[in-house]
Amino acid sequence: MMSDKGKILITGVAGFIGSNLAARLLAEGYEVSGIDNLAFGLRENVPDGVDFHCLDIREKEVIPFFRDVDTVFHLAAKNCIADCQADPVETAEINVSGTVNVFEASRRAGVRKVVYAESSALYEGSSVYPTPEWELKPESFYAVSKLASLYFAQAYGKFYGLRFTALRYFCVYGPVQDYRRTIPPVMSAFMIKLLKGEQPIIYGTGEKRRDFVYVDDVNDFHLICIRDDRTNGKTFNIGSAENYSVLEILDKISRILGVNPDPIHKDDLPGEAQVTLADITQAESLDWKPKTPLDVGLQKSIDYIRQEIRAGRIP
Numbered sequence: 001m002m003s004d005k006g007k008i009l010i011t012g013v014a015g016f017i018g019s020n021l022a023a024r025l026l027a028e029g030y031e032v033s034g035i036d037n038l039a040f041g042l043r044e045n046v047p048d049g050v051d052f053h054c055l056d057i058r059e060k061e062v063i064p065f066f067r068d069v070d071t072v073f074h075l076a077a078k079n080c081i082a083d084c085q086a087d088p089v090e091t092a093e094i095n096v097s098g099t100v101n102v103f104e105a106s107r108r109a110g111v112r113k114v115v116y117a118e119s120s121a122l123y124e125g126s127s128v129y130p131t132p133e134w135e136l137k138p139e140s141f142y143a144v145s146k147l148a149s150l151y152f153a154q155a156y157g158k159f160y161g162l163r164f165t166a167l168r169y170f171c172v173y174g175p176v177q178d179y180r181r182t183i184p185p186v187m188s189a190f191m192i193k194l195l196k197g198e199q200p201i202i203y204g205t206g207e208k209r210r211d212f213v214y215v216d217d218v219n220d221f222h223l224i225c226i227r228d229d230r231t232n233g234k235t236f237n238i239g240s241a242e243n244y245s246v247l248e249i250l251d252k253i254s255r256i257l258g259v260n261p262d263p264i265h266k267d268d269l270p271g272e273a274q275v276t277l278a279d280i281t282q283a284e285s286l287d288w289k290p291k292t293p294l295d296v297g298l299q300k301s302i303d304y305i306r307q308e309i310r311a312g313r314i315p
């Protein structure tokens with residue numbers, strides 16, 4: 001579909017945030033293309049109307065797919081912290097070399113702007129809460145790979161004039177969240193177990209606190225990144241500025257489902273922060289606000305997981 005709003009390319013379009021973003025951009029009237037090697041994402045996640053290409057971001061042949069593109073959202077990554085800890089080499093290949101390849105293809109093809117995903121994992125070693133953007137203390141291989149992306153983006157900006165915006169997502173949640181990972185994101189993991197009448201697993205004490213932000217709210221900021229030049233060359237925390245413990249989340253999901261949970265406790269996972277809490281002053285200064293109440297976001301996420309179970313996609 002031709003659109004006078006400009007063409008948007010999403011890497012990682014078959015994943016959680018990428019597929020939600022694609023649906024939102026199509027609804028807003030953008031022409032959307034997407035690439036994904038389907039390593040973690042699913043073809044059926046990609047909304048109808050997206051010009052989809054099954055490709056690896058590390059391939060040198062990606063450049064033609066960046067031609068005539070106005071804005072690239074670079075979301076493809078190896079992003080389960082446990083998987084990244086187990087394979088630092090592949091983490092660097094995908095998250096560092098793959099990202100540099102995306103920046104290079106964008107500059108060669110004359111893309112106007114690249115918006116790319118970092119992570120609150122960059123604050124793993126910090127105990128400043130809420131955490132502002134300059135409080136960089138990455139520890140895990142995943143976090144270090146995301147920090148490398150920032151330095152490459154800055155160098156591309158300085159030496160090649162590449163316009164970019166870095167988005168430091170906190171725990172994004174909502175429908176299509178990838179629950180197939182080695183260790184699924186905590187909300188999906190609890191929903192699956194409780195809906196199936198099984199015992200949820202808590203790693204560690206359950207006191208870890210996370211800043212959760214609903215995917216539609218994240219998409220509101222994505223749209224600002226396309227339109228507002230004040231985002232150029234900057235990094236933004238994208239969270240809700242509220243956090244909940246793992247036990248509180250289990251309690252909230254259980255109440256919505258009307259069940260009494262009996263969790264299994266396992267050893268804590270390596271490489272994970274104890275607390276995340278975003279300082280979102282910078283994003284709010286651009287008239288953005290996370291709007292979705294936790295209970296509403298949880299209900300929509302539960303509806304999605306329930307539908308996946310009914311369809312037999314979650315054994």
Ligand SMILES: NC(=O)c1ccc[n+]([C@@H]2O[C@H](COP(=O)([O-])OP(=O)(O)OC[C@H]3O[C@@H](n4cnc5c(N)ncnc54)[C@H](O)[C@@H]3O)[C@@H](O)[C@H]2O)c1
Nearest residue numbers: 012014015016017037039040041056057076077079117172
């Ligand atoms: N979801 C979150 O809470 C969260 C938090 C912080 C940062 N992030 C970052 O946001 C981005 C999107 O996250 P998500 O939750 O949608 O993840 P996701 O795993 O659902 O999606 C990532 C997609 O990238 C694809 N991909 C991986 N390697 C690829 C490669 N070499 N070539 C092409 N495609 C490849 C996967 O197949 C997958 O579809 C990632 O960069 C992630 O690190 C996400």
